[in-house]
Amino acid sequence: MDSNTTWEEYWSSYDEQNVKEVIKYYEEFWRETHVLKEYCLKGKDLLEVGCGPAWYSIYLLKKYPEKKFNITGLDFSETGLKQARKLAKIAKVNLKLVKDDCKKMPFNTGSFDVVFSFGLNEHFEGKDRKKVWDEQLRVLKRKGHIVALVPYKYSPFYKLGKFLRELVKKWSFGLEIAYSEKEIKEMFPNKKIIFYHKLFLDSLFFSIPLPYKYSKKLRSFARKVKIPILDRFGWVMEVIIQK
Numbered sequence: 001m002d003s004n005t006t007w008e009e010y011w012s013s014y015d016e017q018n019v020k021e022v023i024k025y026y027e028e029f030w031r032e033t034h035v036l037k038e039y040c041l042k043g044k045d046l047l048e049v050g051c052g053p054a055w056y057s058i059y060l061l062k063k064y065p066e067k068k069f070n071i072t073g074l075d076f077s078e079t080g081l082k083q084a085r086k087l088a089k090i091a092k093v094n095l096k097l098v099k100d101d102c103k104k105m106p107f108n109t110g111s112f113d114v115v116f117s118f119g120l121n122e123h124f125e126g127k128d129r130k131k132v133w134d135e136q137l138r139v140l141k142r143k144g145h146i147v148a149l150v151p152y153k154y155s156p157f158y159k160l161g162k163f164l165r166e167l168v169k170k171w172s173f174g175l176e177i178a179y180s181e182k183e184i185k186e187m188f189p190n191k192k193i194i195f196y197h198k199l200f201l202d203s204l205f206f207s208i209p210l211p212y213k214y215s216k217k218l219r220s221f222a223r224k225v226k227i228p229i230l231d232r233f234g235w236v237m238e239v240i241i242q243k
C-alpha cells in the first residue's frame with residue numbers, strides 16, 4: 001500500500017471533530033507543549049505541514065483572531081483536507097489549504113515565520129528523511145523556526161503503545177520511525193536546535209487501542225496527571241530549529 005492510500009484510509013475512518021472539542025483539547029494540550037504555542041504566537045505567516053484536518057491551525061485562528069495570522073495548511077490527502085475545509089467553515093476562520101507533497105512544496109523560499117508539523121517527519125525514510133526537514137527550512141524566512149512534534153525514539157511509553165497497536169493489528173500510520181536527538185543534530189550540525197520533552201500521558205492512552213469512548217475518558221483523566229520525573233521519557237519530542 002503506498003503512503004497516500006494509508007492516509008486516505010486513515011482520515012476516512014476518523015471521527016468527525018467539532019470546533020468546541022478541538023478548542024478544548026488544544027487548550028489543555030498546549031498547556032503542556034507551550035513551546036509550539038510560544039513560537040506560533042511570535043509569527044504572522046505560518047505553515048502547518050501534513051495538516052490533515054488542520055485542527056491545530058483552526059484552533060490558532062479561532063483562539064487568537066487579534067493576531068491576524070496568515071495560516072496555510074498543506075497535505076496530500078484529499079480526505080484530510082476535506083475535513084479541514086468543513087471544520088474551517090464551521091469555525092468561520094480563513095485557512096488557506098494546499099494539496100501537495102511536503103517534499104516539494106509550491107511556496108517560494110523564505111515565505112513563512114514558522115513552519116510547524118505534528119506527526120509528519122517520522123513517516124519518511126532514506127533520502128526523504130532529511131528532505132522533508134530541508135524543504136521546511138527552505139520555505140522559512142531568515143531566522144524563522146521549524147517546530148515539529150515527532151515521536152521520541154527512547155520513550156518506553158511510545159514503544160509500548162506502538163507494540164500493542166501492532167500486536168492487535170490497529171497500527172494505522174504506515175511507516176513510522178521515531179527520532180532521537182542525535183539523529184536530528186547529525187542532520188543539521190550547524191543549526192541551533194532545541195529539544196523539549198514532556199510526558200503527555202494522554203498520548204499513551206491514544207496509543208492503546210481501546211474503544212473510543214473509554215480512551216476519550218482515560219485521555220481526559222491522564223491530561224491532569226503530572227509526573228515531572230517521567231517527562232524525559234515522554235512520547236512526543238518537540239524539535240525547534242532556527243533557519
Ligand SMILES: C[S@@+](CC[C@H](N)C(=O)[O-])C[C@H]1O[C@@H](n2cnc3c(N)ncnc32)[C@H](O)[C@@H]1O
Pocket residue numbers: 003007008049050051052053054055074075076077080100101102103117118119120123173
Ligand atoms: C499522523 S498524520 C498527522 C496529521 C495532523 N498533523 C495531526 O496531528 O492530526 C500525518 C499527515 O501527514 C500527511 N502526509 C504524509 N506524507 C505526506 C506528504 N508526502 N506530503 C504531504 N502530506 C503528507 C498525511 O496525509 C497525514 O494527514
